[in-house]
Amino acid sequence: MKGIINAKNLNLWYGETQALKNINIEIPEKSITALIGPSGCGKSTFLKILNRMNDLIPIVKIKGDIYYNGKDIFEKSIDVNSLRRDIGMVFQKPNPFPMSIYDNIAYGPRIHGIKGKQRLDEIVENSLKDAAIWDEVKDRLKKNALGLSGGQQQRLCIARALAVKPKVILMDEPTSALDPISTSKIEELSLKLKDKYTIIIVTHNMQQAVRISDNTAFFLLGELIEFGKTEEIFSNPLDKRTENYITGRFG
Amino acid sequence: MKNKLFENIMQAIFLILGLIAVGFVLLISFYLIISGIPAILEIGVFKFLFSKSWAPTSPQENFGILPFILTSIYGTSGAVLIGLPIGFFSAVYLSKFAPKKIKLIAESAINLLAGIPSVVYGLVGMLVLVPLIKIIFSLPDGASLLAAILVLSLMILPSIIKVSINALEAVPKEYEYASLALGATETETVFKVSVKAAKSGIATAVVLGVCRVVGEAVAVIMVSGNVANMPSLFQSVRFLTSAVASEMAYSSGLHRNALFSIALVLFLFIMIINITLNFFIKRDRKG
Ligand SMILES: Nc1ncnc2c1ncn2[C@@H]1O[C@H](COP(=O)(O)OP(=O)(O)O)[C@@H](O)[C@H]1O
Ligand SMILES: [Mg+2]
Numbered sequence: 001m002k003g004i005i006n007a008k009n010l011n012l013w014y015g016e017t018q019a020l021k022n023i024n025i026e027i028p029e030k031s032i033t034a035l036i037g038p039s040g041c042g043k044s045t046f047l048k049i050l051n052r053m054n055d056l057i058p059i060v061k062i063k064g065d066i067y068y069n070g071k072d073i074f075e076k077s078i079d080v081n082s083l084r085r086d087i088g089m090v091f092q093k094p095n096p097f098p099m100s101i102y103d104n105i106a107y108g109p110r111i112h113g114i115k116g117k118q119r120l121d122e123i124v125e126n127s128l129k130d131a132a133i134w135d136e137v138k139d140r141l142k143k144n145a146l147g148l149s150g151g152q153q154q155r156l157c158i159a160r161a162l163a164v165k166p167k168v169i170l171m172d173e174p175t176s177a178l179d180p181i182s183t184s185k186i187e188e189l190s191l192k193l194k195d196k197y198t199i200i201i202v203t204h205n206m207q208q209a210v211r212i213s214d215n216t217a218f219f220l221l222g223e224l225i226e227f228g229k230t231e232e233i234f235s236n237p238l239d240k241r242t243e244n245y246i247t248g249r250f251g
Numbered sequence: 252m253k254n255k256l257f258e259n260i261m262q263a264i265f266l267i268l269g270l271i272a273v274g275f276v277l278l279i280s281f282y283l284i285i286s287g288i289p290a291i292l293e294i295g296v297f298k299f300l301f302s303k304s305w306a307p308t309s310p311q312e313n314f315g316i317l318p319f320i321l322t323s324i325y326g327t328s329g330a331v332l333i334g335l336p337i338g339f340f341s342a343v344y345l346s347k348f349a350p351k352k353i354k355l356i357a358e359s360a361i362n363l364l365a366g367i368p369s370v371v372y373g374l375v376g377m378l379v380l381v382p383l384i385k386i387i388f389s390l391p392d393g394a395s396l397l398a399a400i401l402v403l404s405l406m407i408l409p410s411i412i413k414v415s416i417n418a419l420e421a422v423p424k425e426y427e428y429a430s431l432a433l434g435a436t437e438t439e440t441v442f443k444v445s446v447k448a449a450k451s452g453i454a455t456a457v458v459l460g461v462c463r464v465v466g467e468a469v470a471v472i473m474v475s476g477n478v479a480n481m482p483s484l485f486q487s488v489r490f491l492t493s494a495v496a497s498e499m500a501y502s503s504g505l506h507r508n509a510l511f512s513i514a515l516v517l518f519l520f521i522m523i524i525n526i527t528l529n530f531f532i533k534r535d536r537k538g
Contacts, residue, residue, distance in 0.1 A: 051432060085434030095425035098448050107443070108433040157429070164433055 004029040004168060004198050005050060010064035012045060014057070019045045021222045022064070027215075032190060032199045034209035034230065037219035038245065043202040046219070047170050050200070051087040052080050068168075085112060087168040088161035093177055094153035096145035096160070101128075101137050104145045104156060108164035123163055131159035132189050151182025158189065162197075169193070171201040175208065187212050206246055210234055218242045280518070287515030290314070290508035299512065305479040305489075307498070307506040314509045316494070316516065322475075322482040323465060323491045323520065326396060330403035330464045335457060337404070338411030342453075345412070346419040347441045358416075365409035373473030376402040381474055388485060394476030396488045402474050403467060407460035414459060418452020419445055451532050458528045465521055468492035491517045 003026035012020035019042045027033050035043045045054070052073060054060045066073050073083055085108075096104050105124040114120060124141070128134040133155040137148070145156055154174055161169055171190075175183040190199055190212050203209050209216050210230060217227040218239075226233060226242045237243045291299050294314045302315025345354050377394075380401055385393030422445045430440040446453070468490070476487020477497055489497075495510050495517070502510055 053428065053432060056428075056431070081434045081436055083434075084432055089428075089432035091425060091428065091432075093425060095423070095429045097426055097429065097444055107430070108435075111430075111433060111435045111439055111443070160429070160433070 003027055004069060005200075006067040007046075008065045008067070010049075010066060011062070012042075012049065012054070013061040015059045019222050020049075023224045025217060025224055025227055027198065027200060029198050030194060030196070031214040032194050032201060032212050034213035034216045035200065035202045035219060036204075036206065036209050036216060036245070037225075039204075041219040042222045043219050044172050047089075047172050047200060047202055050168070050170055051084045051089055053084075053089065055080065085164050086166055087170060088164065088166035090154070090157050090161055090169065090171040090174050092173045094150055094157055096148070096153050096156050098144065098146055100142050101145045101148070101156065102141040104160050105163045108160060112164060127159040127163040128156075130162050130193070131155045132185065132192070133159060149182070151178050151185060154178060154182065154186060155189065158186070158193075162193075166197065168198040168200065171199065173202050173204060176204060183208075206234075218245060220245070283511070283515045283518050286508070286511040288512075290505060290512040291515075293505060294509065294512075299509070300516070303481055305494070307502070307509065312505075314505070316491070316509075316513055318479050318481045319489055319491045319494050319513065320516065322396065322488040323517075325482045326399050326403060326471070326475075326488075326490060327461060327464045329396075329400035330407060331457065331461055333400065334404035334407040334411060334460060338408050338456070338460070339415055339453065341408075342412045342415030342419060343441060343446065346416045347437075347445065361409045361412050365413065369406065369467060369470040370473075372402055372406050373470035376470065376474040384485075390485055392476060392487060394474055394487050395485050396475060396482050397484045399471045399475040399488065399490070402470050403464045406467065406470065407463055410463065411456045411460045414456035415449070415453045418449035418456070421452065422448040454528065454532045458525065458532070461524055461528070462521055465517070465524065466492060468496040472497055491520070 005025075005027040007023050007025045010020055010023040011018065023046065035046065037043055048054050049062070050066065050068075050073075054062070062074065068083065068087065071078065097107060099107070102124055105127050106120045109120060109123050114123070125134065125138075128137060133152060136152060137156070145153065148156060154177075158169070158174075175186050178186070187208060190201065193199060194214075201213065213230045215228065216230045216233040218225045218233065218237075218241075220241055226237060226239045228238075233242065234246055237246065299314055299316060300320065301317050302313060303317050304313045304315050305318060306313045341357075345357055349357070376398060380398050381393035381395075383393065384390065384395060384398050426444050426448055427440050430444045431437070435443070471490050472493040475489065475493065477489050477493055478487035479489045479494070480486050482488050491513055495513050498506070499510055
């Protein structure tokens with residue numbers, strides 16, 4: 001397994017406040033990497049930088065590099081839109097578009113120039129199947145997506161991300177707004193998806209990290225304290241601060 | 252106990268205010284119908300609505316309001332055709348692309364524009380636009396349907412822009428993030444997600460605009476020449492509103508009653524527009 005995403009001496013500031021401090025991490029391909037740490041430690045910031053959603057925040061300043069497949073994502077020649085097509089994102093709060101279920105999934109492919117009903121139908125069906133929601137929605141593809149339950153909406157958002165055939169999927173606490181059943185559905189789904197995709201997931205839920213992730217990164221106050229195999233991080237952490245966090249002594 | 256009493260009193264007050272509002276609408280409707288029907292019956296519905304000549308004071312008097320009806324339709328459509336796209340794109344630009352400073356300046360200008368009384372629009376139209384049209388198209392007189400359309404489109408701009416901006420800004424940012432994260436450009440995101448999500452709000456802007464235009468009298472009297480011609484872009488014309496407003500003062504008898512009938516037609520006009528547009532908006536919202 002080689003690293004698909006590499007951060008090298010990465011620093012990030014919001015105005016004057018530094019949110020990421022000299023991060024070095026190599027994220028392996030086709031596996032699940034969990035980002036844990038107390039709130040405000042920079043997990044979301046790190047995640048959003050990977051598909052350059054930070055571009056939308058004008059006060060952000062960045063020093064250091066991130067390589068995706070060996071290419072520096074901050075370089076001028078990088079096409080942000082195709083980077084984001086490769087590195088998809090699922091948000092904390094389910095955010096389907098106020099359109100039909102079908103149009104939600106077809107949105108991405110259409111944006112990227114895919115036309116023809118047959119091809120789109122195919123993509124919609126496959127994406128929904130891959131996101132394990134096809135059986136629940138196949139009879140109401142033309143209905144507004146906002147009519148789905150929260151858990152279904154989140155799986156729809158995963159399907160929408162899959163529809164543009166990404167390589168990496170970033171998930172920012174995707175289950176924090178969901179009930180336990182929907183949460184376990186999304187966890188199962190993630191485990192299934194890691195055969196084909198690289199998944200990076202921010203989670204507040206330590207059990208979740210243990211259940212689904214291969215590797216875990218522990219962040220604290222903008223620093224990456226420890227990164228390694230999930231079992232090792234949780235059974236035998238090297239850093240005292242990691243141990244304190246996972247045993248619930250702070251955060 | 253005291254709170255409960257207070258609640259009840261407040262509710263009663265709101266109920267009464269609501270009833271007063273409804274009562275006024277009914278009163279106006281009844282009044283218009285009762286005073287508008289006699290002349291229509293006397294002249295004949297068909298002749299009144301579809302005869303092309305309006306000559307209330309000539310010896311061969313004739314009360315055909317087709318010129319006014321068509322002028323109002325053309326004038327309104329023209330104003331919406333020009334005002335809507337300009338207003339819509341300005342709103343998109345201001346709410347999604349413009350730098351903060353430009354947005355602030357533009358918004359205060361728009362608020363100012365919205366507060367200007369229609370007489371002033373008419374006056375400026377009369378002093379600037381009408382002579383300009385006369386020169387550009389070398390017409391004997393610049394007061395025309397074209398002048399009216401241009402003034403009306405300017406008049407509806409502020410409300411279309413303001414309501415559309417509000418609708419666009421009410422679109423949750425999460426929709427836009429989702430679109431950008433799929434690799435859509437900012438422009439694609441604005442037009443395919445934000446505008447779509449805001450479309451019923453934007454449609455409301457259109458309804459407001461149309462109603463303002465249909466009901467406008469003062470400004471159009473001043474720039475349209477106010478002559479009862481069949482509508483043509485470069486000729487003087489008269490709208491339904493201006494017919495009522497300009498002749499009421501000196502009319503009497505059947506002529507006066509016919510003016511009430513015009514008001515009734517205008518009223519129905521606005522009702523029909525409102526109901527149809529609202530129907531589409533509601534349908535969209537459900538869909
Ligand atoms: N848009 C922003 N502007 C300014 N500061 C921000 C912004 N987003 C996050 N921050 C700050 O950066 C730090 C890290 O935030 P975040 O990455 O959201 O943490 P986490 O996801 O781990 O809770 C916090 O101190 C937060 O206040
Ligand atoms: Mg976060």
